[in-house]
Amino acid sequence: MLWLLRHYHLSDQQAALLADSFAEHEYHDFTQSSHVAGGQELTCYGRDGALPTAIEELLQPYSMQSQTLVDERDLLRPYDPQQPVWLRDDVVLLGDGMQAPENASIRIPLHSGPAFGDGRHPTTRLAAAMMAHVPWHLGLRTIDMGAGSGVLGILAHHCGAQLCALTDIDADSLRSCRENLQRNNCPSSLAQHAHLLQGLHLDPVEVIIANIYAELLEEMLLSPECHTLLPQGWMILSGISHQKIAHLRLILKQHGWMIQDECDEAWWHALCVHK
Known part of the structure; x- marks a missing residue:
């Protein structure tokens, strides 16, 4: 039809x-x-x-x-669980036994688990689109916060980032994340149990990726850990509802972050910001 x-x-x-x-x-x-x-x-x-x-x-x-x-x-087709998922024009996600399309520049094998981040939700696609603005070829030290399946952190790895941690508070998500890290030749130990950035013993990083609700993004932006771990650099922020975007823009401006680009789908927004 x-x-x-x-x-x-x-x-x-x-x-x-x-x-x-x-x-x-x-x-x-x-x-x-x-x-x-x-x-x-x-x-x-x-x-x-x-x-x-x-x-x-x-x-x-x-x-x-x-x-x-x-x-x-x-x-x-984007909703067929038996078909590869195009996360971006150049990025495809592959479930168990799937063949990669020849025109995919980046191919990410993913375990079919319970974790959020199979590429079918708008917030994951929006974050991936904003990630195209980051100069990953410089080997930027990166945290994927609220990582779920780990797909965004793994995408950063394929683009050239130096992954430092992928955090989540959900045990099932962490198991899926560790499996997906191994499938993409990354140490599974990078997946850590943490609420936002709390308890991470890391040197400062240059990029934070966070696809979580706006309330948690605000909590993260106002936390001392954010200023310690990312005094300057890039943030990819997604999961922001239409009702929350104006408030989050204001908080970013108050803390010296410049919005490099913004995109939206349905009622979700994503930002690429830099300081």
């Missing part, structure tokens, strides 16, 4: 009004996400290559940005 994907850039008020109208017509095949230029990005999905007539009429006053026709198999 072919699906029509129609994209609009709307104000917050327009998006809210349309969402209410869609609900009245029992139309649920749409997504909304914050747009980098402000407002909302609306994507409407039409079965068999067309939108319902009533939805077309509701959308008529608004200017369409673009539309495409997509085969349902291509639309669902």
Whole structure:
């Protein structure tokens, strides 16, 4: 089956009004996400290559940005557990027994475990996108905080980073992380039980990667361990909800961090910051 994907850039008020109208017509095949230029990005999905007539009429006053026709198999492929996951245009994650696509520059084998970080969640993809701004070829000393499966720290390793620690507080996550480190020729001992940066006995590092909720990011940014372990360098911050992003930007500014880039998907944001 072919699906029509129609994209609009709307104000917050327009998006809210349309969402209410869609609900009245029992139309649920749409997504909304914050747009980098402000407002909302609306994507409407039409079965068999067309939108319902009533939805077309509701959308008529608004200017369409673009539309495409997509085969349902291509639309669902990112969610198929038997298929490799593209974390970024050049990075693919491979489960047990999967063959790597020839056009993947970086291929990361991952254990199919319970840990967060299989590449299918927007926050993991957003963090990976922001990591492209870091000069990993310099061999930067790096911590992956709240590592889950370890996929982001392992990506940094493949890009040239010197991994110092991958931390988590969940025992199952740490087991998966150690397995994935071994699969990617990294010492499993790098995976450490720690809440944020507490209890890490390390020399200062140059990069911290953290894909965790904004409340924990704030706790980390205000902690003495952050200032000790990363007096200057880079941070990749993801897992920030739309409601929390403005507050986190303010905290970063207050502590001398400059935002190098920002991206979002659905209601999640990620930042690349530098001091």
